[in-house]
Amino acid sequence: MRVDVTNALEVPTTVHWHGMHLPAEMDGGPHQMVDPDATWSPEWDIDQQAATLWYHPHLHGETESHVARGLAGMFLIQDDVEQALPLPREYGVDDVPVIVQDTGFSDGGVRDGSQRGFAGRLGDELLVNGMRGPYLEVSDEVVRLRLLNASTARSYAFTWSDGRPVELIATDGGMLEASVELDLVMLSPGERAEVLVRVTPGERLVLRSEMTAEAAGMIGSIAAMNGRTDSFDVLELRAADELDASAEVPDQLAELPPVDAGEVAATRRFTLDGFEVNGHQMEMGRIDETVTVDTTERWVVENTSQMPHSFHVHDVQFRIASIDGSPPPPHLAGWKDTIFAAPETEFELILRFEDYADPDSPYMYHCHLLWHEDQGMMGQFAVVEPGSSATMTEGTTHHEH
Numbered sequence: 454m455r456v457d458v459t460n461a462l463e464v465p466t467t468v469h470w471h472g473m474h475l476p477a478e479m480d481g482g483p484h485q486m487v488d489p490d491a492t493w494s495p496e497w498d499i500d501q502q503a504a505t506l507w508y509h510p511h512l513h514g515e516t517e518s519h520v521a522r523g524l525a526g527m528f529l530i531q532d533d534v535e536q537a538l539p540l541p542r543e544y545g546v547d548d549v550p551v552i553v554q555d556t557g558f559s560d561g562g563v564r565d566g567s568q569r570g571f572a573g574r575l576g577d578e579l580l581v582n583g584m585r586g587p588y589l590e591v592s593d594e595v596v597r598l599r600l601l602n603a604s605t606a607r608s609y610a611f612t613w614s615d616g617r618p619v620e621l622i623a624t625d626g627g628m629l630e631a632s633v634e635l636d637l638v639m640l641s642p643g644e645r646a647e648v649l650v651r652v653t654p655g656e657r658l659v660l661r662s663e664m665t666a667e668a669a670g671m672i673g674s675i676a677a678m679n680g681r682t683d684s685f686d687v688l689e690l691r692a693a694d695e696l697d698a699s700a701e702v703p704d705q706l707a708e709l710p711p712v713d714a715g716e717v718a719a720t721r722r723f724t725l726d727g728f729e730v731n732g733h734q735m736e737m738g739r740i741d742e743t744v745t746v747d748t749t750e751r752w753v754v755e756n757t758s759q760m761p762h763s764f765h766v767h768d769v770q771f772r773i774a775s776i777d778g779s780p781p782p783p784h785l786a787g788w789k790d791t792i793f794a795a796p797e798t799e800f801e802l803i804l805r806f807e808d809y810a811d812p813d814s815p816y817m818y819h820c821h822l823l824w825h826e827d828q829g830m831m832g833q834f835a836v837v838e839p840g841s842s843a844t845m846t847e848g849t850t851h852h853e854h
């Protein structure tokens with residue numbers, strides 16, 4: 454497919470396709486700047502399973518301010534396997550994007566997150582798909598919500614107002630093997646979740662976020678300073694008095710290959726501390742890791758600090774092999790591209806780098822708390838042919854008109 458991105462801002466920006474498997478030069482990272490009035494036209498083959506992806510600016514040092522002003526959208530991928538499942542799929546009717554951003558409004562009505570904790574800036578109210586106080590009129594028994602945390606710093610713990618379990622069917626990169634019932638679905642910035650909810654005629658039900666220190670994996674005082682004890686109404690569902698029948702959701706949603714950590718070509722460690730990964734801050738001209746194409750790797754990601762962080766990898770969807778040495782719970786056992794890296798926790802990820810070798814164009818890995826990313830909590834990896842090395846040394850390609 455080809456996308457034409459025209460920059461209508463007064464400043465340069467980039468557009469990154471979060472979760473998409475594609476060549477690095479089409480990825481929209483900080484090297485692919487689009488100048489004001491210029492059009493950038495990346496082209497690639499869609500080659501991944503059905504999933505809820507998204508896109509947002511990714512320029513070096515200023516990603517937070519661009520995303521905080523609302524630059525974020527969803528990119529939905531469909532395929533035959535997902536289409537064959539009896540799931541709600543009428544866009545905007547029973548299959549609904551829910552893009553959640555927190556914000557604050559200055560006196561002039563300008564969106565600007567208010568306080569800045571060490572997670573980043575936290576707004577005191579939510580927007581869903583850019584709207585305040587949203588509700589959804591529901592005309593079907595079962596609704597599928599595609600939740601995206603497009604906030605710069607805040608994490609959410611999604612619950613239902615009547616305490617019913619949250620039925621999770623998909624994570625960042627696609628369907629889970631089977632749906633999972635949870636007390637809450639936690640999403641840190643950049644993560645997605647698809648959930649199903651069954652309503653009764655006339656019912657009013659509110660999707661809420663009720664974050665707790667425990668859910669955030671943090672001690673109470675640190676959690677409170679970082680918005681990790683705040684609660685919000687997110688979206689009200691208003692069920693019609695008569696509802697169209699919906700199909701039963703099957704027990705099995707997908708077949709996931711086993712997480713095979715047995716034949717990894719390389720093991721790399723990524724230590725998150727302060728605003729650094731492995732003691733480094735991002736440098737545009739430095740390739741931090743070089744991966745050989747057509748191999749599988751084990752990446753061990755450890756947050757050694759008391760601060761909340763996250764970890765997002767471009768190019769591939771990965772699987773979590775273990776968390777602090779234990780197998781992941783079912784809701785974290787599917788395809789992921791972003792994880793919440795709780796304080797003092799170690800994650801073992803298995804990643805397959807199938808194709809798109811290019812020694813001249815790197816992909817990024819970084820904390821997706823965008824203020825942290827802007828502070829330099831990011832690194833670059835290149836995927837190369839066997840025996841080759843990365844050759845990129847400097848700079849940025851500006852797409853000018």
Ligand SMILES: [Cu+2]
Binds near residue numbers: 761
């Ligand atoms: Cu961070």
